[in-house]
Amino acid sequence: MSTIRKDVIIVGGGPAGLAAAIEMHRKGLRNILIIEREKNLGGILRQCIHDGFGLARFGQPLSGPEYAQRFIDEVIELGIPYDVGTTVLSITPEKEVTAVSSDGLVTYQAGAVVLTMGCRERTRGALAIPGERPAGVFTAGVVQSYINLHNTMVGKEVIILGSGDIGMIMARRMTLEGAHVNAVFEIMPYPSGLPRNIQQCLNDYDIPLYLSHTVTEIHGSSRLTGVTVSAVDENLQIIPGTEKYYPCDTLILSVGLIPENELSLSAGIEMDNRTKGAVVDEYYQTSVPGIFAAGNVLQVHDLVDNVSLEAESLADNVAVYIRDGSLPVCDVQIITDGNVSHTIPQRISGQKEFTLSMRVRCPFKNCTILIKQNNIALKRVKLQKALPAEMIRISIPKDNLKPEAAVEVSVE
């Protein structure tokens, strides 16, 4: 098995990987390679045939495949090399990348590695939902794939657990394909998906959304016959006596996405327990020099437009890294109060402006996001509302920023 040298290996050909590759090409990098395990480029967008992608970037509502195609066309036009049907099996801290395809095993020695592997869905097992294990329990993304890519219909009487965006989108899709969606249940007291999806996917189709409710038992020994649903209190504990039985043949879970970081772990990258993705600096560089991450593998995004932006800023930094062999030290920590669920980056150099992405932990009205260092405000952002479902992006100017004490982010 021979080793091939590459300036940059991009792992994953979804929107993040594609945007990163195009931007690197613009910056003059030529010896780069996108590796994608699917037979086609485009990532998760290939199965998102609904519209609503690219409003920010292209000023028009595109479907997922249309959005992806614009980037794929550009990759092809620019002649950026890519291997599809090829799975990356391992990445070492020394940036040796091993990939497999039906042509065999290949090892690359990369100057830099860009991680854009996307995410996976949380499952029934991870939630430990009690009851039997009949057929008919699916995660939302799997249903989306069955219907949109495999022309296969999964059921007729549907209950959805979790108010994630994909679940709501599938509520509408199943309805349009003739299924009856009874209701969506969400354990939290607020929805986890975007307001526009609640309107367009549930309200417009008279599908009720019950907050502070969860599925407490699954019934059926062969195919699903029904679920028991219970109300929960403010501590998410089941309130006895509130159980209600709903007959159904399909339970769709839309209970969260988890960045897919097996490879990152194999490379010894430091992870953030909150995002379940890598800890990165303002250059999107991980704790292992020369390995970078963007897109859903770094933090789960709700808008693909932001994924593309994130990947492009990453690409600019990779170009500098390849040219200079290193990037400035980043040892200024970003710390948060209890109202912030996470931030990207988690550390910065303190020497230049940067973009902060963050989510709030619970909904706020008329709040202020305060970013300060040494008790000096770096930025204040007033928001009429802030929802956990919506990622907030804030650019922080250089002005008062110093390469010293931690930067604090809080919501008031």
Added chain:
Amino acid sequence: MDELYDVMIIGGGVVGSAIARELSRYELKIGVLEKNLDVCFETSGRNSGVIHGGFAYDPGTYKARFCVEGNLEFDQVAAELGVPFKRTGKVLVGNTPADMESLKRTLESGQINGSCGLEIIDDAQLHNLVPSVIGKFALWSPNSGIVDPFLYTIALAENAACNGVTYLFDHEVTGISRARDRYTIITSKGDYRTRWVVNSAGLGCGKISEMLGLRGYKIVGSKGDYIILDKNVGPLLPMPVYPVPSNTYMGIHVTPTVDGNVIVGPNAEYINEDAFSYYGVSQKEIRSLAESANTLWPCIHKKDYIRNYCGILPKWVDENGKIQDYKIEARSEAPNSVNLVGIESPALTSALPIARYVVSLFAEKESFIRNTTFNPVRKPIIRFAEQNDENKEQLIKENPDYGEIICRCEKVTKAEMLQAIHNPLNVDTVTSIKYRTRAMMGRCQGGYCQTRLAEMIEQEKSKAVEDIVYARNGSKLFVGKVRR
């Protein structure tokens, strides 16, 4: 209907399949009637997967004898049948003087049973073996091991099938009659005539006994629940860790699987025969399992849960509710039958010794001709993920499908999936392929590969999507095409 079988085996779990395989060493026409769509959908696929040492059973019992015998031969059996097996050893961990007494008694009965290498070890020795365990001393059983229970059962069945045994799935036995020295076995799919009959129906042993006219067996179920943990924690548990056993129950333990996950359980809840097909797990049980096992091995965290499951042991009890030994009998009331009752733990370990004993009961009545073409070897599906780079390259060169990863978590390739879909038993539920390859068994639980797996079954077996089944009869995955 008209074909006459020499032997019809009712129940194709690990015991029925071991019997089928051992009988296939002779020139006999053998059938296995199995109500499920594959061989490991009941107790044989729902256990701890431990090859027990044989110390926990009363001396003189079948349980003790067959367990020790099965344990000692297992390296050779696993090699012959191509089944993943690791002789990890095992510890029973104690803290109090009463625990010590109990462990000493266990050690003594183990020595009488012929279980080898048993030893009481101190704190330092224990923590040297399993650093993460909580406990002051332990009984160390170096011969205990772990096996893949699905693949072991499948391997016995496939080897039996390759040596001429006919498996009849989706055949539930509902009645048995006997006339003119022949049995007629009535099933949900028609009647079968046979000279001999074997009852190895697991949880159904009581009912089949009744059908044979062997009445009066009282069977209770002991239901045990488990949590499966992510491979993340696997490295913290090099071997099964058990508490001090009681007379009838091994206690909630933690066990590594041959694939590097950890299973936590089981509890033991007594249930009646009408609940023998309910495989649900409750929230309360999940919580108490974790609490209990964390006092033994404090590494169980909710973030690592990937699935839960349960299994049910059929226990034969006397009128006072006392649990009995295995019953393996050839009674004159039902001539030419071998009746197995209460085949509970450790029957995974003991399956082949039990099978040989069953064959010896036949041999008392009839002399069989050796099957000269019998081949004891079963070739496993070669797993890409377990090979070194050189072998990986070679595999892909010989078969490019080995370069196409279908299951991202367990790194299962298209080549393995295709071999599994075209298996010798000709079973094709989604769960059948899962057990044979580990696709869908990883942390994403099929989020990535199940659509591909379903599509491969559809294409390779020329099936309509409506006919793709998840596991049990009737567990259809799909209602049809979205559009024609």
